[in-house]
Amino acid sequence: MTPWQPLTQAEQLTDIVRESYEQPIIIFKHSTSCSISAAAKAKIERQWSEANLDSTKLYYLDLLRFRPISNEIAEKFSVRHESPQLLVIQNGECRFDASHMSIRLSDVKEAVAVK
Numbered sequence: 725m726t727p728w729q730p731l732t733q734a735e736q737l738t739d740i741v742r743e744s745y746e747q748p749i750i751i752f753k754h755s756t757s758c759s760i761s762a763a764a765k766a767k768i769e770r771q772w773s774e775a776n777l778d779s780t781k782l783y784y785l786d787l788l789r790f791r792p793i794s795n796e797i798a799e800k801f802s803v804r805h806e807s808p809q810l811l812v813i814q815n816g817e818c819r820f821d822a823s824h825m826s827i828r829l830s831d832v833k834e835a836v837a838v839k
Contacts, residue, residue, distance in 0.1 A: 726769045728752075729781060729784065730784055731784060732789075732793075736783075740783065744815060747781060749812070749814070750781065751811045752782065752785065753785045754785065755807040760824055761807055764824065764825065765808065767827065768827070777832065787807050806824070810832065812836060
């Protein structure tokens with residue numbers, strides 16, 4: 725089972741930055757109306773148990789309901805907004821991002837291993 729944490733308030737970004745100094749944080753930005761986004765989310769959910777990312781916290785952002793938070797993420801972490809998009813936050817910075825069908829947990833695992 726994928727341990728999604730809902731990202732629903734901009735204030736949570738402050739917590740994410742703080743937590744990222746203790747453990748890697750993943751943010752998955754998902755458009756509930758996009759089939760590519762649904763496929764990427766399903767792939768994450770299928771691969772999660774085998775990915776050995778248990779020490780990584782996984783946040784889920786519903787882009788359609790919380791677009792201002794997505795805009796703030798793009799600004800705060802200096803990444804271009806995409807959907808779907810996965811970001812790895814470590815030590816207060818975005819250390820990895822991928823979008824669309826290039827989202828692979830194997831790449832995330834490599835990014836998390838390199839501190």
